[in-house]
Amino acid sequence: MGDSFTEGIGDPAPTRPGGYRGWADRVAEELSRGHDGFAYANLAVRGRLLQQIVDQQLAACLALRPDLVTLSAGGNDLIRPGGDPDALAEKLDSVVQILSMNGATVVLFNGPDTGSSVLGRIRGKIAIYNENLRTVAARHDAVIADMWSLRQLSDPQMWDGDRLHFSPMGHHTIAAMVLDSLNVAHTLDPLVPKPLPQVPWREARGNDLVWAREYFVPWVVRRLTHRSSGDGITAKRPIPGPVFGTGAPLGSGEGPRPV
Numbered sequence: 001m002g003d004s005f006t007e008g009i010g011d012p013a014p015t016r017p018g019g020y021r022g023w024a025d026r027v028a029e030e031l032s033r034g035h036d037g038f039a040y041a042n043l044a045v046r047g048r049l050l051q052q053i054v055d056q057q058l059a060a061c062l063a064l065r066p067d068l069v070t071l072s073a074g075g076n077d078l079i080r081p082g083g084d085p086d087a088l089a090e091k092l093d094s095v096v097q098i099l100s101m102n103g104a105t106v107v108l109f110n111g112p113d114t115g116s117s118v119l120g121r122i123r124g125k126i127a128i129y130n131e132n133l134r135t136v137a138a139r140h141d142a143v144i145a146d147m148w149s150l151r152q153l154s155d156p157q158m159w160d161g162d163r164l165h166f167s168p169m170g171h172h173t174i175a176a177m178v179l180d181s182l183n184v185a186h187t188l189d190p191l192v193p194k195p196l197p198q199v200p201w202r203e204a205r206g207n208d209l210v211w212a213r214e215y216f217v218p219w220v221v222r223r224l225t226h227r228s229s230g231d232g233i234t235a236k237r238p239i240p241g242p243v244f245g246t247g248a249p250l251g252s253g254e255g256p257r258p259v
Contacts, residue, residue, distance in 0.1 A: 002070070005109070006072050009165045024175075042237040049077050070178070093139065106143065116154055
């Protein structure tokens with residue numbers, strides 16, 4: 001359950017359902033190894049706010065009677081003016097209670113440390129939300145996937161060109177962290193970013209202008225016109241199924257399991 005983060009935006013894969021892979025697909029690939037009856041669904045849709053995730057995904061999730069649920073929500077709320085980390089956590093608490101009462105193991109994601117990113121201005125709100133999530137997790141015996149402590153994410157190569165979503169390397173790194181949090185053995189070796197050359201000040205400012213034109217301005221326009229990047233988008237894997245082989249969704253790139 002979730003938004004663009006769980007959908008996999010920033011990690012393009014044209015042969016897969018929805019055209020993106022992401023950390024969730026990578027985790028499912030690892031969990032499926034040696035388990036012929038494994039089935040995976042991904043209900044996340046980009047741009048969704050917390051209440052929209054609850055309204056549009058919770059009932060569908062419960063109907064699947066899952067053993068494991070990952071829930072990342074609230075990030076799109078926090079970046080908006082007036083996003084209240086206390087109110088969001090209170091709303092999330094009731095969702096986690098419902099999920100845990102139905103017997104699922106629930107994994108919650110806290111937010112990464114955005115101090116060195118374009119989201120640096122909301123770093124304090126993210127920190128408050130993260131502490132609230134730890135309380136929610138403790139109350140319902142949920143697992144915290146701790147992105148705040150994942151210091152590898154401070155490297156710019158972990159982020160997509162839009163500076164808001166993670167790159168394939170970032171998604172890979174997060175997937176490994178999730179599996180470690182679940183105490184699941186996996187084959188995802190650490191990826192080490194290569195050193196980047198120093199960028200002259202003038203070139204860096206030019207890159208900032210390009211980013212603002214291509215990503216920031218369209219985001220502002222969507223906010224002003226009450227549109228979302230997820231308008232008209234549906235979940236890429238609404239029905240649980242195998243990750244590989246017979247029965248995998250069309251466009252899943254069937255073939256040898258990736259290593």
